[in-house]
Amino acid sequence: HLDLKFFLGLSICLMNDEHIKKSVWEGAVPISLNLSKDEVTTMQGPQPVFILASRLSYLPLVTSTIREHFASVAPAVVDEVWFDYKSVPLKWHYPVGVLFDLYSTQNNAGGHRPDLPWDLTLHFQGFPSSVLLRCPNDETVKQHYNNVLKEANYIKHGDGSKVNKLSLQEVTDMWEGLRMKEYERFFSVNRVLYAPADSLKHIPLRVCLPNQPFLQDLIPHKNQQGGDSTLAEVLAYFLPELYGGSKGPSSTSTPASSSIAPSSPSSPSVTSSLTSSIISSYVSPSSPPRPDSDASSSSSSSSSSSFPSLSLSLAVPGNAPRVIIQGINPPLETPILWLSENMSHPDNFLYIIVRTD
Numbered sequence: 001h002l003d004l005k006f007f008l009g010l011s012i013c014l015m016n017d018e019h020i021k022k023s024v025w026e027g028a029v030p031i032s033l034n035l036s037k038d039e040v041t042t043m044q045g046p047q048p049v050f051i052l053a054s055r056l057s058y059l060p061l062v063t064s065t066i067r068e069h070f071a072s073v074a075p076a077v078v079d080e081v082w083f084d085y086k087s088v089p090l091k092w093h094y095p096v097g098v099l100f101d102l103y104s105t106q107n108n109a110g111g112h113r114p115d116l117p118w119d120l121t122l123h124f125q126g127f128p129s130s131v132l133l134r135c136p137n138d139e140t141v142k143q144h145y146n147n148v149l150k151e152a153n154y155i156k157h158g159d160g161s162k163v164n165k166l167s168l169q170e171v172t173d174m175w176e177g178l179r180m181k182e183y184e185r186f187f188s189v190n191r192v193l194y195a196p197a198d199s200l201k202h203i204p205l206r207v208c209l210p211n212q213p214f215l216q217d218l219i220p221h222k223n224q225q226g227g228d229s230t231l232a233e234v235l236a237y238f239l240p241e242l243y244g245g246s247k248g249p250s251s252t253s254t255p256a257s258s259s260i261a262p263s264s265p266s267s268p269s270v271t272s273s274l275t276s277s278i279i280s281s282y283v284s285p286s287s288p289p290r291p292d293s294d295a296s297s298s299s300s301s302s303s304s305s306s307f308p309s310l311s312l313s314l315a316v317p318g319n320a321p322r323v324i325i326q327g328i329n330p331p332l333e334t335p336i337l338w339l340s341e342n343m344s345h346p347d348n349f350l351y352i353i354v355r356t357d
Contacts, residue, residue, distance in 0.1 A: 024056075046069065056345055060081075079124065080134060097327060202218040230335055231339060235323065321356045322356075325339060
């Protein structure tokens with residue numbers, strides 16, 4: 001009898017990485033959209049609309065034509081369209097798959113199977129501007145995507161040269177490839193942005209928990225012993241209270257089990273609180289408000305050049321949080337570089353969802 005984790009690990013090793021990228025690209029979420037009951041202006045309410053939304057896209061892109069379905073029964077005065085799930089406003093600048101992994105609930109059959117379709121409520125009024133960024137049109141989504149893509153590549157390469165060298169046609173191909181779900185069109189350009197392991201500066205990733213700002217810092221792909229940094233080590237760094245540490249990246253000191261080695265002279269110290277100012281030199285000043293202002297900043301004085309080798313121990317044994325990446329629960333010993341190369345979103349960030357419910 002083979003150990004399940006061994007079998008899964010062997011399967012991953014034998015599976016062609018390109019096949020995994022395509023499987024991630026084809027991921028979708030069935031969604032049921034209902035107009036808010038408070039905004040129905042007729043005696044007979046409208047029927048819901050069912051869509052199959054790409055996990056990698058954004059709500060404004062996959063719902064642009066849906067608004068017309070509800071227009072005849074919606075209020076005459078429209079503020080701006082927005083969505084909620086069980087009264088939680090959904091941030092449009094998070095990819096659909098990230099939102100689904102953060103907030104979807106499980107059915108009563110047990111296990112971790114989500115309730116499908118995902119029932120979302122659409123609003124034409126009462127835009128919660130204190131919670132959500134304004135998104136008047138698809139061009140706003142495009143500007144947001146381009147800015148996050150630039151940030152991710154600054155983290156990977158240490159500068160913005162690779163993105164800045166893309167031609168206008170290449171930038172268009174990436175955006176249209178994402179918007180139209182054209183795999184080859186997108187990846188024909190995205191492959192140019194890959195960083196070989198020997199020149200990779202840091203892994204662009206975000207750790208997300210429901211109803212909290214995402215966590216972000218400069219994360220290396222090697223630990224202090226020269227081995228591959230793993231998902232477990234990343235989680236122990238960001239969430240030591242859940243994974244056996246005592247202080248996290250926002251502390252002035254870190255525990256031995258998840259400490260980050262000081263930067264070398266050739267790797268200047270940069271914490272996540274400074275990321276926005278670092279990339280401001282090549283992000284357009286006319287861009288919309290930066291959504292990564294939600295990010296939890298780090299006050300640690302040194303960036304992460306390498307992780308220690310870590311033997312993971314959960315702070316609450318038997319009550320392990322669920323870790324979700326692209327809708328699956330990867331083994332915690334998976335190398336973070338492999339996850340980044342194969343399961344990142346089109347904005348080049350790896351989104352790690354952690355749920356304790």
